[in-house]
Amino acid sequence: MLWPRHYEQQADAAKGETAFGAFVKVDRGGQVIVMVPQAELGQGVFTLFAQIVADELGADWRTVAVQPAPPGPVYANRLLAREWFDGPVKRAFGSWGDSAVDEYARRSSLMLTGGSTSVANFYEDLRKAGAAARVLLCMAAAARWDVAWEACDIVNGIVSDGKHKVRIGEIAHEAAGFKLPPVLPFRPDDRDDALVGSDAPRLDVPAKIDGSANYAADIRLPDMIYAAIRQGPVNAAGLKSIDEGAARKVQGMIGIVREQGWVAVTARNWWAANQALDRLDPVFTLSGPALDDHAIGKALDDAFAGDNGAGFFKRGDVQPVFDRAKVVRADYAVAPALHLPLEPMAATARVREGDVEVWMPTQAPVLARQAIAKALDVAESSVTVYPLFAGGSFGVKMEVDAGVQAALIARAARAPVQLLWSRSEDIIRDCPRPPAKARMTARLGPTGFVQGWSAKVAAPAALAQVWRRVGHGETRAAALASTAGKADALAVAGMDLPYAIPNFQVDHYPADIDLPAGRWRGNADSYGTFFSESFIDELAIVSGVEPLSFRIQMLGAHPRLVQCLTTCATLGGWQGGLRGSGQGIACHMMRGAYIAVLVEAGFSQGRVAVQRMVAVVDAGNQINPDIARQQIEGGLIFGLAAALGAAPGYRNSMPVAMRLCDYGLPHLRDTGDVMVEFLDNPTGDPIGVGEIGVPAVAPALASALSTISGKRYRQLPIIGKTA
Structure with missing residues (x-):
């Protein structure tokens, strides 16, 4: 359990793509695809990760793309895991604490976004990934030209030794068969043409401007229906009563899904679902006395005593x-x-026999997958979470409630479901x-x-x-x-x-x-x-x-x-x-x-x-x-x-x-x-x-x-x- 492991993870490559480790792929056309395990919350992490790799590889920035990374040990955010576990783990393991947390994070594929840790955690990994791809591509070109690979370099996606030239896409498949040297050579940091340190255009902005970027509420699936949800006050313990007859009078309303602590209404469109939910008039029981500002202040004062x-x-x-x-x-x-992001909690889910798919903005995709599998009582391997752009988060998209709820509603409705919390629901149930x-x-x-x-x-x-x-x-x-x-x-x-x-x-x-x-x-x-x-x-x-x-x-x-x-x-x-x-x-x-x-x-x-x-x-x-x-x-x-x-x-x-x-x-x-x-x-x-x-x-x-x-x-x- 304590012995360190070595992970030889490769990115999943589609037809025509060649993987160079876990973070870089190159297709036949010379496009460089950077695998990004972090959620794009508007903070620019897609661009930053791509910029680090492209700079070290020598890619043409116009041909660089990004792809959300699937679960995997090398994609674990060790720094954020250390933040969470630093105290108890160091008390148990002493100077071995960081290593213990790192190993736990890798074995658990603990993919997390938060705490300003993304670049700090992955910077060296991304530099090594870019350098490794550059060296292998140079080796492949050098073998063609019968020259030393050290004499070759890549600039704007073209490999050259000063006499010959070849595009990286043409030799990517050959390059994957070469073996890396014991020590990777990195590019000098103070180069005049360095991409790192420049104001490279953001990769996520064009799609957000023209509307082609997909958020959870943009997903459209065949036969999809819509859901609105009510979870009650901040300390609600359970659902006490509903007025089902009134809700069913709303045109377009389909069904009602009740779970422990919440109720949802499905309909042909979200407006109908929300209107039916209002008429449903759910009443909840509380886990204790009603909470108010006075009770919060008293609890803080009592803590000192x-x-x-x-x-x-x-x-x-x-x-x-x-x-x-x-x-x-x-x-x-x-x-x-409150967090108050512009995008309320949302998720789209499709549940079929042995196959669960959930589209959601999430800062913890692996933990979201685990929660969904647990709620549906299915194998974790049967659940796929597609992480999407988040319309703001400030930390709230670490929570996984919406994905779990969407999956449960989709199973009950036997149809793909898109769940969108209302603004008031987002405010009431905010943590x-x-x-x-x-x-x-x-x-x-x-x-x-x-x-x-x-x-x-x-x-x-x-x-x-x-x-x-x-x-x-x-x-x-x-x-x-x-x-x-x-x-x-x-x-x-x-x-x-x-x-x-x-x-x-x-x-x-x-x-x-x-x-x-x-x-x-x-x-x-x-x-x-x-x-x-x-x-x-x-x-x-x-x-x-x-x-x-x-x-x-x-x-x-x-x-x-x-x-x-x-x-x-x-x-x-x-x-x-x-x-x-x-x-x-x-x-x-x-x-x-x-x-x-x-x-x-x-x-x-x-x-x-x-x-x-x-x-x-x-x-x-x-x-x-x-x-x-x-x-x-x-x-x-x-x-x-x-x-x-x-x-x-x-x-x-x-x-x-x-x-x-x-x-x-x-x-x-x-x-x-x-x-x-x-x-x-x-x-x-x-x-x-x-x-x-x-x-x-x-x-x-x-x-x-x-x-x-x-x-x-x-x-x-x-x-x-x-x-």
């Missing part, structure tokens, strides 16, 4: 520093935050970023340095819940029970600060709330950074030191973060956080990447109006700078949405608002100018930037607004929450 808290980050000893000393205290809170509260305490020294820091955070263990649901196939209620009372380092991720504070401690107090929580863009870093950076700003005010200088004096061990801060301050015209300036600044370090964000904002007609956001990022050598910039810009807007809205508010176990327009999401007029600058770091390996743009926005905005109003904003969403 419990004895399940655990410390995860610690330096020195804070207690002696705080004893009989004057300390600074502040309490912070964040509300649950949001968890609510959290923090009790921050610090002691300042006579020169303004922080001598002691304590952060106590009450929050549910959201990522542990996700793994119980998705990885173990537990229901929402079972996942809540499995993680109850268990502290988790991932619930306070991002709070191990870069500042040189000699006595430092962060504790997590698990809060048991009947609200299932999920993955979210930035995860715990999103609220942890709001707590930490807002408190840093308050400490700077107490110490009488300008906020930027206050940070820099404690960042001697992180010069890259200092450079981000100083560059951001220069580009943004930092005025020192003066009263009335409307400026706030914050920084964060996440998975080896660094960011500083300056926000300039004020109030206009009762709304927060952001005039400008400036972000400076150090994230290694980016594969495609334009895509990286898009990701940071998107992260900034997402962070702004979390600061201003996205909080549902719960009453009687239901969100108060059911429409996107009710969630205070920023409009174009609210965001102002957005400037993103990347620092040159050509020697650094590429680092994912899908999440790092999110965490620092809220504390920077809160500080900016404080300079206008004179109040401290210690809760998210910000408006109406002051201290």
Whole structure:
């Protein structure tokens, strides 16, 4: 069980295609097809993976295509698996922990997208795949010309030794028969014609613009019918009653499918299914008392009084520093935050004897396949999941519910079924970023340095819940029970600060709330950074030191973060956080990447109006700078949405608002100018930037607004929450 294995996986090749390992295929026409095991969520992963391979191979970018990869061990996302299992596995295996997780991920074919890990996890694999294909193609050409293969190279899909030329498609089949040398030669990184590091056109955009890209709701199958679903309040336990007679009066309605905890209606079109579902008027029983905002707040407060808290980050000893000393205290809170992607949950399924097919956007296709097989009680090998483009996710497409439901409905209806959650259903059944509260305490020294820091955070263990649901196939209620009372380092991720504070401690107090929580863009870093950076700003005010200088004096061990801060301050015209300036600044370090964000904002007609956001990022050598910039810009807007809205508010176990327009999401007029600058770091390996743009926005905005109003904003969403 523990002995490492070696995997010689080959990509599935169609007629006329030749596979070069697991990641690269070349067809007779010279098209290079890159196998991509990651979900395309709009973050550009199809383009980035293809760019890495094409650069190393020497392909013509105009002839490069991508194909979603089927399940396989070499497609496992080891980095994201380490994130989930790092704590318990390292406690069990010590220094062997990473190897143990990697082996588990491979043997389980744990294909996952998330955590800004895609490029970091597969970068070396893709480089090797491109280099291997180039070497084999050069060997085949050299054999034809009776020259040394080292004298050959590939440029724009053509192999040449300086005298002869041949297209890679003409020799692909021959090339597959050669044997690779012990050491693969890689291309120099600083080439003038390098594809990596250039703003290569995105591969997914043309199909999205002309409408030919398929999403789950675009799939059309012969004899397909449509389904609408109702799952009840957030803590629904089961279906109590329905009005079947009223539902059957809707023209086009076909049937009703009841399962544990939900009911669906099938019809000739989705509109008829949804109308019949409304008339069905399902009533649900609850697993406990009705959930509301007061119950959520009380559960967070009760967590601090419990004895399940655990410390995860610690330096020195804070207690002696705080004893009989004057300390600074502040309490912070964040509300649950919904994902709210433009595409609600959707899936299309066809169930036949011994053959189950499901089309769905998913960040965990292998786990989705396992869940579908378990629900239908069929062999996993009989289930095929076709991963599609996702119309936004922010973490919610890690959940597999829609695929399971579509398969169950299709089996019951004995026809292909397309299931689409309504917007209200998507809001009600969302597993949001968890609510959290923090009790921050610090002691300042006579020169303004922080001598002691304590952060106590009450929050549910959201990522542990996700793994119980998705990885173990537990229901929402079972996942809540499995993680109850268990502290988790991932619930306070991002709070191990870069500042040189000699006595430092962060504790997590698990809060048991009947609200299932999920993955979210930035995860715990999103609220942890709001707590930490807002408190840093308050400490700077107490110490009488300008906020930027206050940070820099404690960042001697992180010069890259200092450079981000100083560059951001220069580009943004930092005025020192003066009263009335409307400026706030914050920084964060996440998975080896660094960011500083300056926000300039004020109030206009009762709304927060952001005039400008400036972000400076150090994230290694980016594969495609334009895509990286898009990701940071998107992260900034997402962070702004979390600061201003996205909080549902719960009453009687239901969100108060059911429409996107009710969630205070920023409009174009609210965001102002957005400037993103990347620092040159050509020697650094590429680092994912899908999440790092999110965490620092809220504390920077809160500080900016404080300079206008004179109040401290210690809760998210910000408006109406002051201290």
